[in-house]
Amino acid sequence: MYIYDVIGVGFGPANIALAIAMEELSFQGKALFLEARADATWQENMLFEDSDIQNHPLRDLVTPRNPQSYYSFTNFLHKKGRFFQHLNSNFHLPLRIEFAQYISWVAGHFDHLVQYQTPVVRIERIEHDGQRIYQLTDRGGKTYHARMAVVAPGRTPHLPPVFDGLESPRAIHLNHYLKTLNELALDSLDRIAVVGGSQSAVEIMLHLSERFPQSDVIGIKRCYGYKQKDVNPFTGEVYFPDFVDLFHASDRPTKRRLIADLHYTNYSASDADVLDRLYQRMYQQKIQQREKIVVHRSANVTGVEVREDGQLMLTIDKLEREEAVRERVGLVILATGFKNIGTRENEEPYPRILQPLIEAIQLDETGCIDTNYDYSLTMKGEALRTCFLNGLCESSHGMGDAGSFSLLALRSQLILQSLNDTLQHHKTQSRQRRATPTKAVPS
Numbered sequence: 001m002y003i004y005d006v007i008g009v010g011f012g013p014a015n016i017a018l019a020i021a022m023e024e025l026s027f028q029g030k031a032l033f034l035e036a037r038a039d040a041t042w043q044e045n046m047l048f049e050d051s052d053i054q055n056h057p058l059r060d061l062v063t064p065r066n067p068q069s070y071y072s073f074t075n076f077l078h079k080k081g082r083f084f085q086h087l088n089s090n091f092h093l094p095l096r097i098e099f100a101q102y103i104s105w106v107a108g109h110f111d112h113l114v115q116y117q118t119p120v121v122r123i124e125r126i127e128h129d130g131q132r133i134y135q136l137t138d139r140g141g142k143t144y145h146a147r148m149a150v151v152a153p154g155r156t157p158h159l160p161p162v163f164d165g166l167e168s169p170r171a172i173h174l175n176h177y178l179k180t181l182n183e184l185a186l187d188s189l190d191r192i193a194v195v196g197g198s199q200s201a202v203e204i205m206l207h208l209s210e211r212f213p214q215s216d217v218i219g220i221k222r223c224y225g226y227k228q229k230d231v232n233p234f235t236g237e238v239y240f241p242d243f244v245d246l247f248h249a250s251d252r253p254t255k256r257r258l259i260a261d262l263h264y265t266n267y268s269a270s271d272a273d274v275l276d277r278l279y280q281r282m283y284q285q286k287i288q289q290r291e292k293i294v295v296h297r298s299a300n301v302t303g304v305e306v307r308e309d310g311q312l313m314l315t316i317d318k319l320e321r322e323e324a325v326r327e328r329v330g331l332v333i334l335a336t337g338f339k340n341i342g343t344r345e346n347e348e349p350y351p352r353i354l355q356p357l358i359e360a361i362q363l364d365e366t367g368c369i370d371t372n373y374d375y376s377l378t379m380k381g382e383a384l385r386t387c388f389l390n391g392l393c394e395s396s397h398g399m400g401d402a403g404s405f406s407l408l409a410l411r412s413q414l415i416l417q418s419l420n421d422t423l424q425h426h427k428t429q430s431r432q433r434r435a436t437p438t439k440a441v442p443s
């Protein structure tokens with residue numbers, strides 16, 4: 001049995017940033033990353049031609065930690081020979097397609113550490129040679145072993161309860177958007193619904209109305225109007241490392257208050273450019289008397305039926321009127337966000353992948369995982385830090401620490417320091433074991 005020092009689950013931006021930190025900060029152990037997908041394409045199902053990123057490009061995989069790194073977005077532009085043209089292009093922020101290329105470019109430098117097409121289906125703690133180690137099992141049943149694990153699978157998609165468990169390929173989370181469009185028969189998509197009020201919801205509505213100009217695109221959202229993101233520089237300080245210190249040290253009610261207060265810095269809201277584009281497109285359609293985009297405001301999907309022809313019938317309750325509306329659609333895209341750690345409707349106590357390990361993890365009084373400042377989880381009866389969450393820590397560390405690039409680089413440094421401390425401990429222990437003379441057995 002080969003035992004790695006660290007196995008990372010997932011090779012998205014969070015663990016790619018960790019791989020960079022391992023190289024730049026001289027991690028002395030043996031590492032392996034297991035990634036479910038065939039490559040490291042970032043947000044492959046949301047790569048629209050004209051969508052931009054929502055973070056300053058200096059907040060890339062590495063610059064906040066090491067501005068001199070080879071793996072910066074700036075160096076990527078330089079290496080691709082696009083530096084000056086990029087500056088001249090006058091995009092407010094880089095295009096998502098280009099940032100995805102940057103992430104793939106960085107990931108490509110770490111191919112020797114990554115095994116793609118390897119979805120991990122189980123992580124457990126086992127005893128081996130008097131030590132506790134992690135055993136990870138992939139979908140094919142193959143096992144991998146490590147002293148430490150860094151779990152970075154991205155957040156679990158949130159589906160409104162009415163869609164949860166619905167068996168239909170025509171109700172999908174945005175994570176599967178482009179792939180599904182390419183798979184479904186296009187002629188059946190004469191009516192398409194988009195549920196949610198996020199940036200992704202607005203982007204998808206724009207994309208659908210371009211790709212299917214003859215189809216009805218129906219937006220459904222709880223609020224009266226689509227909301228604009230709070231991007232003012234004062235609330236933007238939520239993405240500073242200082243905010244992580246403040247947030248992590250706060251008690252639960254304070255955390256709840258801050259999360260509610262700062263919600264629109266990142267969630268259920270869009271940038272002004274896409275809101276303007278959607279509004280203008282609807283207005284253009286009105287002028288031409290062909291209103292193909294319709295928005296149900298203050299609306300909630302309360303029922304879904306799968307019709308005989310496979311299409312879906314949605315029942316939509318509206319706050320401002322008595323009677324519900326019914327809409328037949330060939331596809332519904334749920335741009336309804338992702339789960340955080342917690343006990344509420346759109347939360348989960350821990351990511352599902354930790355289920356087989358949960359008995360070994362110290363939980364908080366509500367039964368949820370409680371992530372330490374260095375992103376480790378406390379394992380019962382163990383002093384060493386061996387299990388880390390990378391990118392699932394909004395409830396413990398605040399907004400910048402889950403659905404955002406802002407703090408990836410700094411987070412990877414903290415995780416790496418703790419990995420190094422534990423590794424050092426193991427090395428010292430094994431040196432001591434070798435140095436202890438074995439007692440002679442009397443004949």
Ligand SMILES: Cc1cc2nc3c(=O)[nH]c(=O)nc-3n(C[C@H](O)[C@H](O)[C@H](O)COP(=O)(O)OP(=O)(O)OC[C@H]3O[C@@H](n4cnc5c(N)ncnc54)[C@H](O)[C@@H]3O)c2cc1C
Nearest residue numbers: 010012013014036046053054119120153154391403404405
């Ligand atoms: C459409 C969209 C646009 C976004 N744009 C921005 C932006 O512009 N700026 C920003 O700051 N943030 C953005 N975000 C937030 C985004 O989540 C983060 O930027 C970033 O992708 C988080 O990286 P991650 O590695 O934590 O998770 P992910 O990117 O989700 O990567 C997780 C990886 O783990 C793999 N994986 C999952 N489970 C397993 C398993 N069991 N076994 C093996 N591998 C597994 C997945 O295949 C995936 O490759 C966006 C999010 C979305 C949905």
